[in-house]
Amino acid sequence: MLYELNLKLGGEAGQGLQALGLLLGRLYARAGCHVFANQDNESRIRGGHNSYQLRVASRPVYTMGEAIDLLVDLDGESRRIHAPELVPGGLVLVDSASGGPREVALPLTEIARAAGGREIHRNSVAAGAVAALTGQDRDTLFPLIDETFAADPAARAINSACARAGYRAALETGKSLPFALPSRPAGRPYLNGHEALSLGCLAAGCKFMAAYPMSPSTLIITYLSGQADAFGLVVEQAEDEVAAINMALGASYAGVRALTATSGGGFALMVEGLSLAGMLELPVVVVIAQRPGPATGLPTRTEQGDLLFAIGAGHGEFPRFVLAPATAAEAFAAAPRAFDLAERFQVPVIILTDQHLAESYLTPEPFDFSRVNVTDYRLKQAASPYHRYDPGPDGVSPLAVPGTVDAVVVDSDEHDARGHIIEDAATRNAMVAKRLARIPAMRAMVSPPLRQGPPEAEDVLLGWGSGWGALCEAGEKLAAAGRPVEVWGLQEVWPLNPEHFAPLSGRRVTVVESNATGQMARLLSGWAAVRVARGINRYDGRPLSAAYIIRHFEGGETA
Amino acid sequence: MLYELNLKLGGEAGQGLQALGLLLGRLYARAGCHVFANQDNESRIRGGHNSYQLRVASRPVYTMGEAIDLLVDLDGESRRIHAPELVPGGLVLVDSASGGPREVALPLTEIARAAGGREIHRNSVAAGAVAALTGQDRDTLFPLIDETFAADPAARAINSACARAGYRAALETGKSLPFALPSRPAGRPYLNGHEALSLGCLAAGCKFMAAYPMSPSTLIITYLSGQADAFGLVVEQAEDEVAAINMALGASYAGVRALTATSGGGFALMVEGLSLAGMLELPVVVVIAQRPGPATGLPTRTEQGDLLFAIGAGHGEFPRFVLAPATAAEAFAAAPRAFDLAERFQVPVIILTDQHLAESYLTPEPFDFSRVNVTDYRLKQAASPYHRYDPGPDGVSPLAVPGTVDAVVVDSDEHDARGHIIEDAATRNAMVAKRLARIPAMRAMVSPPLRQGPPEAEDVLLGWGSGWGALCEAGEKLAAAGRPVEVWGLQEVWPLNPEHFAPLSGRRVTVVESNATGQMARLLSGWAAVRVARGINRYDGRPLSAAYIIRHFEGGETA
Amino acid sequence: MTKGFQLTEETAWCPGCGNFAIRQAVAQALGRCELEPNRVVLVSGIGQAAKLPHYINTNIFNGLHGRAVPAATAIKAVNHDLTVLVTTGDGDCYGEGGNHLLHAFRRNPDITILVHDNQVYGLTKGQASPTSEYGFVTKLQSHGVKNEPLNPVALAVAMDASLVARGFAGDIQGLAALIALAVKHRGLSLVDIRQPCVSFNKLNTYAWYRERVYYPEEGTHDPSDRVAAFRLALTWGDRIPLGVIYRRERPVFEEQFAALTEGTLVSRPYPGTALLEKALAAFY
Amino acid sequence: MTKGFQLTEETAWCPGCGNFAIRQAVAQALGRCELEPNRVVLVSGIGQAAKLPHYINTNIFNGLHGRAVPAATAIKAVNHDLTVLVTTGDGDCYGEGGNHLLHAFRRNPDITILVHDNQVYGLTKGQASPTSEYGFVTKLQSHGVKNEPLNPVALAVAMDASLVARGFAGDIQGLAALIALAVKHRGLSLVDIRQPCVSFNKLNTYAWYRERVYYPEEGTHDPSDRVAAFRLALTWGDRIPLGVIYRRERPVFEEQFAALTEGTLVSRPYPGTALLEKALAAFY
Ligand SMILES: Cc1ncc(C[n+]2csc(CCOP(=O)(O)OP(=O)(O)O)c2C)c(N)n1
Ligand SMILES: Cc1ncc(C[n+]2csc(CCOP(=O)(O)OP(=O)(O)O)c2C)c(N)n1
Ligand code: SF4
Ligand code: SF4
Numbered sequence A, B: 001m002l003y004e005l006n007l008k009l010g011g012e013a014g015q016g017l018q019a020l021g022l023l024l025g026r027l028y029a030r031a032g033c034h035v036f037a038n039q040d041n042e043s044r045i046r047g048g049h050n051s052y053q054l055r056v057a058s059r060p061v062y063t064m065g066e067a068i069d070l071l072v073d074l075d076g077e078s079r080r081i082h083a084p085e086l087v088p089g090g091l092v093l094v095d096s097a098s099g100g101p102r103e104v105a106l107p108l109t110e111i112a113r114a115a116g117g118r119e120i121h122r123n124s125v126a127a128g129a130v131a132a133l134t135g136q137d138r139d140t141l142f143p144l145i146d147e148t149f150a151a152d153p154a155a156r157a158i159n160s161a162c163a164r165a166g167y168r169a170a171l172e173t174g175k176s177l178p179f180a181l182p183s184r185p186a187g188r189p190y191l192n193g194h195e196a197l198s199l200g201c202l203a204a205g206c207k208f209m210a211a212y213p214m215s216p217s218t219l220i221i222t223y224l225s226g227q228a229d230a231f232g233l234v235v236e237q238a239e240d241e242v243a244a245i246n247m248a249l250g251a252s253y254a255g256v257r258a259l260t261a262t263s264g265g266g267f268a269l270m271v272e273g274l275s276l277a278g279m280l281e282l283p284v285v286v287v288i289a290q291r292p293g294p295a296t297g298l299p300t301r302t303e304q305g306d307l308l309f310a311i312g313a314g315h316g317e318f319p320r321f322v323l324a325p326a327t328a329a330e331a332f333a334a335a336p337r338a339f340d341l342a343e344r345f346q347v348p349v350i351i352l353t354d355q356h357l358a359e360s361y362l363t364p365e366p367f368d369f370s371r372v373n374v375t376d377y378r379l380k381q382a383a384s385p386y387h388r389y390d391p392g393p394d395g396v397s398p399l400a401v402p403g404t405v406d407a408v409v410v411d412s413d414e415h416d417a418r419g420h421i422i423e424d425a426a427t428r429n430a431m432v433a434k435r436l437a438r439i440p441a442m443r444a445m446v447s448p449p450l451r452q453g454p455p456e457a458e459d460v461l462l463g464w465g466s467g468w469g470a471l472c473e474a475g476e477k478l479a480a481a482g483r484p485v486e487v488w489g490l491q492e493v494w495p496l497n498p499e500h501f502a503p504l505s506g507r508r509v510t511v512v513e514s515n516a517t518g519q520m521a522r523l524l525s526g527w528a529a530v531r532v533a534r535g536i537n538r539y540d541g542r543p544l545s546a547a548y549i550i551r552h553f554e555g556g557e558t559a
Numbered sequence C, D: 001m002t003k004g005f006q007l008t009e010e011t012a013w014c015p016g017c018g019n020f021a022i023r024q025a026v027a028q029a030l031g032r033c034e035l036e037p038n039r040v041v042l043v044s045g046i047g048q049a050a051k052l053p054h055y056i057n058t059n060i061f062n063g064l065h066g067r068a069v070p071a072a073t074a075i076k077a078v079n080h081d082l083t084v085l086v087t088t089g090d091g092d093c094y095g096e097g098g099n100h101l102l103h104a105f106r107r108n109p110d111i112t113i114l115v116h117d118n119q120v121y122g123l124t125k126g127q128a129s130p131t132s133e134y135g136f137v138t139k140l141q142s143h144g145v146k147n148e149p150l151n152p153v154a155l156a157v158a159m160d161a162s163l164v165a166r167g168f169a170g171d172i173q174g175l176a177a178l179i180a181l182a183v184k185h186r187g188l189s190l191v192d193i194r195q196p197c198v199s200f201n202k203l204n205t206y207a208w209y210r211e212r213v214y215y216p217e218e219g220t221h222d223p224s225d226r227v228a229a230f231r232l233a234l235t236w237g238d239r240i241p242l243g244v245i246y247r248r249e250r251p252v253f254e255e256q257f258a259a260l261t262e263g264t265l266v267s268r269p270y271p272g273t274a275l276l277e278k279a280l281a282a283f284y
């Protein structure tokens, strides 16, 4: 009996891998399993070779599995490409009337046609077959198919018929995987990091978003735009990233919570706008969904290469927060946290995600919206005359909404408390001091790193952002192998509070990150006096995994 | 007898202060003096209050003087505004028929009119008067006037008449300043930091420049555009900074040395292009003329606030150099150095200047163009097939000019040695490694900091870029006062070579810089393990001065 | 809160600059539209033109060079009860900000864009701007501008802008009327205002313009005829037409968002948990 | 070095994509112009269109999304012996890169800009582009596009572009002829090529275009008449004209630099010290 099931769908771009993966993910989630899924896509619309991998388990999982129990081959190539990944006894579902001993041969396309469908409908045949092979209940599968295609009765009928035919045909092969269902009740959503983050933005009361499409950030604007009517948002595709951030700043000035999202290359175009947010003291949230650079790099893959860039971006000096949520559940929480910090301190807040976090699916505990903190920091009762830059506690000024006071004056030149241009040294000094006065209070707000494992272990594996899942699993496996390590994961990466790192002193700290130059290692040694023993780095565009970390940890390899 | 003379011209924008300052600076330079001059301007075209300050000395000087011997009041306000700066016995030249005891009252405008000029010509009257009051020879002044207006005979006649009238009238007042001419021979140019830098660009064989006007960088494109025909350059005003850097990269690809220049806000728009240079491995030189930020800030003033931004700018990971010349003479040298490093390593090189360096004039030793190193690293004999990204020594690839080989293929996506898009992990890893392989050799190329003063002094005053002049003077004055300090000045600020900083160990290091957050201090502690005792910071937009440094050094104030 | 539109004594403009006249026309026009200063937002970039908002007692968003238009679009979308104007220069709007202008025409927010078109970069001391004439000599373009000037009016007509007009700073009354009309117009209005720069543009002076500008006679031009508008837009040289060149009613950007039908975006409450639960339910 | 223009077997395009036809037309046109592959530079941004250069054996500068035009302008200025083409998408060229296009029209470098106009963002999976029709439904624009489409041909005419043409990927021969003509034309040529995207644009398909496109009959349109060209540029809907819409001889960017009269910039030597001494002398 397996305590977990690893499933891989392989095929060309355009063959519907994502739809099939989504369907199966939801199927197992409904069945009460924990699911983690991630994708490996090339930067193209049709052809090439992509895969969608699902890990189905009885306990929460945050990384891909290492070996495949069941491979679904939709392009005739996957059996060859992924053969080395199969566990002994693993099966391959092939679209063919006959196959080898490890193969479950089902003529998926023919079955689809026989059920009234076309080639594309073989995905539903495959869904039915996979469900059957992995012992899933018809009563979970068939309603799910119906709901998925609820909007289009004709499509529903065909896909339902195909799924049923696939289910039946698979049962008839007599093959199956001995996969035990967990006993947990059903009821967790199946979503990815950016969907969770977007829900968090809605919960935070975000009202305005402008962005320019860029992988892997595009899902956020796409999702929010779909929710715009229900939630009362204005969501606009900008002509470029420069416009996007300046729109977000205009919206923020006018009084609502505003967001933009992009990847590193698009963020590069927002840097002047970020500095403007710093000068105007306007709250704004900017998501950077990282992908491998420089320049266009590998558009559909993952990296954590923009950490120091995000922290240092912008001419002149102004405070900011940089958050880097660890998992989809944390991404949900990071959004209201970001909006809150932005508005409380009137600073830009950057959320660093990456393709791995953005597009990996999992099944978190259902979000508790009633616990989301939405504090409205906007001025209710304005003094007259209102001065936008009168200093308040911690250097934070009163934030009025235009139209509710005499005038709200914001200015990108150096200005006085009223917001008007100045040239003199004394006012300049006062304004610089006021803007930077927020830093101590901001630093005090930063949450300490996540920690897991024995705090007395000599070895510490420290990562940040989406590395957390792989780190935890590596930690557990190392502990099980008699090599105790404590695992640390930073989620609020700027500003750093050196006190948080005191427990690292005298220990052997290995910093694990998805980049080549060891940016977090550098940050910690420069700003928090952490002595870093070595780094484990991955920069091939593929996500960190427990196996990768352990191999380099034990082998002493520094990739 | 004064060994130096401090002169200040005060007036409104539009009254011709700069022209008058330039004329006087060249006058003293021709007379064999060393001159340092700097300006204090508001961001406006007419009105307000500006000043132009000249320090004329018998030895090289790199900062403004602290007290004024002679003030020229062109707006009727300067006598009031700058009175506190006058030395005892100092004089004020006023445009008036009568004046107080410390005033040299000359009806400049009337004299100009009498000499056939209009109000604007009183500047030449003033020039003549100042020359006379400070004991300058007619034979130096009058030819200079004639040359200055050589292009326009009518203007030449009027200005010459005005200058003569002013000279005569001043002599008649009987007042004068006991200023002794140095005995050094004449023959040093009078120019500012950006003029020197621009000459360096010409010497380096720069052939293409595109930029968008932005203070305090605009002088570079203006100067180079004026030299375009003589030197065979294409100089183009771009529609925005994004275009400017992408033009420079196109030019570099096509085979010439290319430049762009801007200030921090414009550079913010170039950050994506910088990352492109990193990915394409194209040499390019980018000047960032710093001014106080964030955002528009104080457009006509000075700051060193973009250090960490310049070092971290760009998504993804790629090497770069950042230079920060100390004086106009060093700015001249920094340009060919930058072009050489850029082409040798096929990386972007940033030159950080600032308004103070850019617009301060001085009288360096004449540049020796025969000693400028211009090595042509472009491939002369290409192998066929030519592959743009075949790795060479230190990770540097052969650099061919399009048209001379089969094809030169450069690509912002991750690519193979031929330059074509790839998706696989192995090629990605190889390419990342190749790009970063240049770093050790680059680090080894970096020049050590400038040093002055006793190397055994416990105290070190360390600064960077344009801070050098004020630091040296502060060091000398402290030493004279029995407080020995060694002064360090970084001119090549990235990458850092930690070995250069070994002599700092165990000493009390004070980092002096024109910013609020202590960026160099942070850099040195993070990357070179320098223990910084404290910082002296200035961020009011005014340049560092010896007096400012000494006051904070002795008082222990940390501004 | 009514105190009318007050102008500051101090400005950073040169004596004789066309900006003074534009400011007066703006204040007159806003007064004529019976707006309260605190219901008006002046959005600007950087430049001499872009300083105007500092010299009137309204709400001000003085942002980045070239980026006023996207900020203004968003401000209007967030609070469509406010009257939003952009005061911008020819460099700001047609140079650095050119892309935003192109796409603002497509969006058609109900904002008014006043371009103080002095055909030069004033604040940075006299470089060529996108509207500088071919051959115009500056310190930087010492052999004269080699690029052909952008014709903002023709561009706007080609982009099917909702209201396109040309004004002249030498005619305050006419300009005030034009601005008032633009402010009242529903949809994006572009007013290209020819503004002499006494410091850096010695070519396109008051006198130069006075010799050339004219308002087409009543009834001789139909602003709803796009081809005719284009032809008139090309009229330049000896004769320079002023007034409304083109006008078309088009769907307004912020009127197309369902979120805004119930009131302004800024007045909407934070979402309740029921709504959020419903959104989450879609992921099961 | 003559080997002709060879096309790669492999591409990352979808089967049936209009890009294949455009590539064939480009290769044919370049061959017809008797160019050597190593004297041609294809400059592109990012997008499906922008991948084209990788599939022909020429020099390639595949830069940033939206930024091909400034790079191409500089390449031509540095080495005017090279033939420079930009292959770009509607998002690349009219969206992200809109400002560069505006000012490239003004500069008029002798380059050819081929816009693969599929009225959608292909590479990022189907968002609206600046030329998407009003109401066009996408995943992101689920209620339909709310902005009016940009008319690139009208825009180019308003900007007085040197050569303005519209092509169609469904007519390889006609397109190849148009591209050859554009390459031979001295000055900037913009060819807006309507290109069906079989994956994301189910509206403007081959069939949709085939029903509408036509070449105006010989002699019925005078491309040197700007107002007529503008009128023709506005013709859209049931009838979509192809071919050259507007043409005007104008000073070419790189021909106006004195530095380039003696040969290409890239061939110029480093300056001698005499010249430098002379420049320094001006500071005494
Ligand atoms: C990103 C950026 N680039 C350049 C500048 C410098 N700059 C300020 S105003 C200006 C041009 C102003 O010209 P225009 O918009 O025509 O306004 P005017 O001063 O003529 O009214 C420039 C280039 C800047 N502030 N920001
Ligand atoms: C600065 C930046 N923003 C966004 C992207 C993402 N991106 C790549 S291609 C593209 C749009 C492509 O559309 P189009 O130019 O029409 O080309 P097509 O794929 O349709 O041929 C976008 C938005 C990017 N690479 N860089
Ligand atoms: S420089 Fe020109 S535009 Fe600017 S204030 Fe002076 S006259 Fe006006
Ligand atoms: S997505 Fe569209 S444009 Fe891109 S390759 Fe496929 S069919 Fe062509």
Ligand SMILES: [Mg+2]
Pocket: C047, C089, C090, C091, C116, C117, C118, C119, C120, C121, C122, C129
């Ligand atoms: Mg202007």
Ligand SMILES: [Mg+2]
Pocket: D047, D089, D090, D091, D116, D117, D118, D119, D120, D121, D122, D129
């Ligand atoms: Mg497209």
